Amino acid sequence: MDKRWWRWGMILILPAFFLAAQPTKMADCVLELYIPELIELALSVPAVDLGEPRRVNGRLYYERINAVQVDYRCNIQDDWEVRISADDLRDGNRTIPIARLQWRTEDGTYQNMPASGRYVVLARKRDHQPRTGLRYSKKISYRLELRGDEWGGTYTAPITYTLFVP
Amino acid sequence: MGKNRVCLLLLGLLLAAVLVPFRAQGVDVEFGALLSLGNSVANLGELKTDPFDPTLEYFEAENAISFNVLVLFGQWQLLLSGEDFVSGGERIPLERLEWKLQSGSYRRMPAPGKNQEVARYSGLLRLYSDYLSFRLVLRGDESPGRYNSTLTLTLVNL
Numbered sequence: 001m002d003k004r005w006w007r008w009g010m011i012l013i014l015p016a017f018f019l020a021a022q023p024t025k026m027a028d029c030v031l032e033l034y035i036p037e038l039i040e041l042a043l044s045v046p047a048v049d050l051g052e053p054r055r056v057n058g059r060l061y062y063e064r065i066n067a068v069q070v071d072y073r074c075n076i077q078d079d080w081e082v083r084i085s086a087d088d089l090r091d092g093n094r095t096i097p098i099a100r101l102q103w104r105t106e107d108g109t110y111q112n113m114p115a116s117g118r119y120v121v122l123a124r125k126r127d128h129q130p131r132t133g134l135r136y137s138k139k140i141s142y143r144l145e146l147r148g149d150e151w152g153g154t155y156t157a158p159i160t161y162t163l164f165v166p
Numbered sequence: 167m168g169k170n171r172v173c174l175l176l177l178g179l180l181l182a183a184v185l186v187p188f189r190a191q192g193v194d195v196e197f198g199a200l201l202s203l204g205n206s207v208a209n210l211g212e213l214k215t216d217p218f219d220p221t222l223e224y225f226e227a228e229n230a231i232s233f234n235v236l237v238l239f240g241q242w243q244l245l246l247s248g249e250d251f252v253s254g255g256e257r258i259p260l261e262r263l264e265w266k267l268q269s270g271s272y273r274r275m276p277a278p279g280k281n282q283e284v285a286r287y288s289g290l291l292r293l294y295s296d297y298l299s300f301r302l303v304l305r306g307d308e309s310p311g312r313y314n315s316t317l318t319l320t321l322v323n324l
Contacts, residue, residue: 025200029316031263031317
């Protein structure tokens with residue numbers, strides 16, 4: 001009688017042990033995603049008209065406040081920068097050196113544009129640490145003071161914004 | 167050793183072997199319930215932009231993972247846990263991932279190592295099927311790359 005109980009006991013206890021040993025069940029899956037490299041640069045307007053000249057303290061100048069908004073974004077870890085370059089103002093054969101055009105950001109002071117073929121840096125990656133991959137904007141104002149010896153005409157100059165990634 | 171003892175020993179071992187939990191190919195079986203995944207890898211797809219808010223970028227995969235729970239008997243709780251998204255040295259916290267069942271609304275994932283209840287199941291020989299959808303809204307400053315995260319579904323006997 002004792003042996004029979006022992007046998008049946010083993011038969012029942014052994015499976016019960018395995019049942020109780022791992023009360024959970026699990027299944028794994030992998031989620032994957034790909035974040036692409038993002039290099040974006042956009043201007044709010046394709047052309048800027050400096051409008052009518054103004055005279056202040058005997059000086060004649062054109063000025064357009066917040067003429068263009070530059071939106072830029074780069075999530076690459078290299079030391080990227082946004083550059084401004086331009087060619088001279090021209091009307092046919094007549095030119096006004098582009099270095100006489102001044103520009104500034106909303107919180108900056110006017111500085112001369114670089115000479116044709118050169119560039120200045122508007123923004124760089126390290127300006128936006130640690131969140132360098134976000135989209136940023138800068139509003140640019142332009143100012144051109146006349147000397148008085150310029151020929152009459154409608155002058156235009158291409159101004160180029162470049163998001164440079166080395 | 168007598169024949170009876172050998173038979174009893176074999177019977178015991180057979181029963182034990184049948185009742186030992188086993189896992190294979192996304193299926194986890196144990197006496198009382200069965201959990202299976204329809205797929206073990208899910209891609210969150212292309213980066214999307216909210217049409218009403220272009221600054222909002224996100225990944226979303228609807229019904230990305232299908233799963234089945236077969237309840238033989240008893241009450242069971244399905245839990246979800248996971249790890250951070252990792253790409254080399256870059257990391258996106260798991261808490262920024264949202265999940266939902268087919269008929270539910272999005273909820274944030276818990277921190278890695280913590281479980282969140284997905285659903286409760288009970289009954290006698292009942293089959294439950296559902297899908298998990300996922301959404302990950304980016305902050306915009308994440309580094310480019312291919313990120314992976316392992317999620318774990320756990321069925322717990324209540």
